[in-house]
Amino acid sequence: MPISNKPQLQSPPFNINDVKVAFDCPRLFYLKQSFGGDYLFLPQDYIPEIDRAFVDLVNQLINMIRQESKVQVLFTGQFEGLEVGAIANQIQQLFYELIFFPYLQTIITKNISLATCLYEVWQVLIKIIFHITEIIVKNRRYCHESVVFRRTLIKGEIPVDYTFKIPDGKAQKLTGKVNNLIFDFESRRLCVFHFQTYETAEVSSQLIEVALYSFLLKQKKKVPVDTVVYWVLPELGEYYYSWKKLESVVECLVPGKLEEMREWLRWERFQSDPPPRTEKEYLCDICPQRERCQSFFERSG
Numbered sequence: 001m002p003i004s005n006k007p008q009l010q011s012p013p014f015n016i017n018d019v020k021v022a023f024d025c026p027r028l029f030y031l032k033q034s035f036g037g038d039y040l041f042l043p044q045d046y047i048p049e050i051d052r053a054f055v056d057l058v059n060q061l062i063n064m065i066r067q068e069s070k071v072q073v074l075f076t077g078q079f080e081g082l083e084v085g086a087i088a089n090q091i092q093q094l095f096y097e098l099i100f101f102p103y104l105q106t107i108i109t110k111n112i113s114l115a116t117c118l119y120e121v122w123q124v125l126i127k128i129i130f131h132i133t134e135i136i137v138k139n140r141r142y143c144h145e146s147v148v149f150r151r152t153l154i155k156g157e158i159p160v161d162y163t164f165k166i167p168d169g170k171a172q173k174l175t176g177k178v179n180n181l182i183f184d185f186e187s188r189r190l191c192v193f194h195f196q197t198y199e200t201a202e203v204s205s206q207l208i209e210v211a212l213y214s215f216l217l218k219q220k221k222k223v224p225v226d227t228v229v230y231w232v233l234p235e236l237g238e239y240y241y242s243w244k245k246l247e248s249v250v251e252c253l254v255p256g257k258l259e260e261m262r263e264w265l266r267w268e269r270f271q272s273d274p275p276p277r278t279e280k281e282y283l284c285d286i287c288p289q290r291e292r293c294q295s296f297f298e299r300s301g
């Protein structure tokens with residue numbers, strides 16, 4: 001599918017999230033663009049406190065690794081003498097004492113039933129600590145200890161955009177913001193870390209979403225961008241996506257979908273041929289706009 005850098009713009013930009021929603025369900029995409037409102041498919045046993053805790057703890061962990069002198073001293077000396085397992089264990093201990101344990105106490109004082117889920121959060125944090133430690137140790141081969149943290153853990157949110165040429169020959173701009181980026185000097189690659197509390201309800205649309213973040217970032221940074229996704233519940237897990245796979249996903253699936261998205265938005269209520277329902281019926285059971293969907297598209301088929 002053709003992708004071009006310099007086509008003429010003809011439509012307001014979409015963001016990456018719009019594309020994910022459109023892959024999940026064309027009707028939900030239409031409702032979101034027309035009326036706003038929720039568009040996340042959250043599980044029925046969704047616990048907002050755990051969601052907030054995971055995001056907050058991950059941010060605190062990355063800040064601690066980047067700034068805490070007791071962590072930085074663990075990576076000093078000759079890189080050949082650095083042992084990933086031993087360093088990760090010490091970071092784990094420091095993080096537990098300085099941040100996780102006080103956090104745990106505050107939360108379980110308010111609601112003891114959250115303790116089990118926080119244990120799951122802790123298990124994912126251990127994996128993340130190990131993975132980040134591994135990359136920093138590898139990068140010490142190429143970077144002095146005084147710069148390895150800021151050159152490995154890239155700070156801040158990076159705006160990205162790209163203009164696709166869609167099959168009808170027109171152009172569609174896509175925008176997004178990427179954070180939690182890690183640079184691996186050995187492979188000369190970036191890796192985007194996605195942290196989410198719940199395993200996604202729809203894996204294929206998540207693949208599109210992470211592929212787009214990688215693709216747009218690659219256009220800006222000019223190096224391959226891999227992705228790793230961590231989640232906590234219902235069971236902790238992780239997916240790793242290589243750049244090669246992500247690039248082909250975007251090239252095959254995105255330009256055609258952008259064209260469909262523009263067509264769906266031209267539809268008006270009570271006309272025939274509305275945007276189609278989701279193909280994954282189980283999503284309707286957890287859809288945040290189910291009632292509006294039923295009433296809004298009622299007489300359009």
Ligand code: SF4
Nearest residue numbers: 025028278284287293
């Ligand atoms: S109820 Fe089903 S078809 Fe309607 S917007 Fe939600 S997911 Fe899509």
